[in-house]
Amino acid sequence: MEEIWSGLLQAFELIITLDPEVVGITARSLYISLASVFLSSLIDIPLGAMIESREFWGKRGIISLIHTLYSLPTVTVGLLVYLILSRNGPLGSLEILYTPAGMILGQMILITPIMIGLTISALGEVSPQVKDTAKSLGASELQIMITTINEVRSAMLAAVLLGFGRALSEVGVAMMIGGNIRGYTRVLTTAISLETSMGNLELSMALGIILLSISLLVNLAMNRLQGR
Secondary structure (H helix, E strand, O other): OHHHHHHHHHHHHHHHOOOHHHHHHHHHHHHHHHHHHHHHHHHHHHHHHHHHHOOOOOHHHHHHHHHHHHHOOHHHHHHHHHHHHOOOOOOHHHOOOOOHHHHHHHHHHHHHHHHHHHHHHHHOOOOHHHHHHHHHOOOOHHHHHHHHHHHOHHHHHHHHHHHHHHHHHOOHHHHHHHOOOOOOOOOHHHHHHHHHHOOOHHHHHHHHHHHHHHHHHHHHHHHHHOOO
16 A cells, blocks of 8 residues: 555656656647547538438438447457558558557547537537528528537537547557557557556556546536536
8 A cells, every 4th residue: 555655646746747758648648639539520520410411311320320339449440440551451551550640540530430429419409490590591501500510519519528538548549550659659548558567657657647637627628518
């Protein structure tokens, strides 16, 4: 027990003194996760809006599949992206395996079902009168889409935050696609795993505290947006 308390005190010391390795790993994690969420939002929110606003054969099946993929294992995504980005894969020529860019792509794929599914759910709550009013005023399909998204902007922000939390806390994609290279692709989750296995509990505790703190802030922000 004494060893745990000693390690915890040293962990807080690493955080308070802004240890360069702790700061570097944290900054890299935030950069990769924020980039993946931003790029994913540009694709997934419009795609979710298109699915919700149109009636077509197989729509229910697609939505059910999207909901099923909420719990998609991160190692499965990691394997899929690895095969795509490997030297003999379809995107091997890009040479982004074991790079931050590859990790961003992997996290984008991981959070896509969540972003699309929550977009569909949120827009489904918009009153049909909103769309009808926009149409009567001569709005284009794009303008109608923007109007409906604006009606549920809090829910959209909550979806983005949930996607960010999922991206930040995953380990499978980061490990398999990033390779956990020190100073380049090592992020909070992979560093915690490595340092714990090496017995460097002070550093792993410090990183764990930071990860937990960020997750708590994300959760508080989501609750505020949802009016809880």
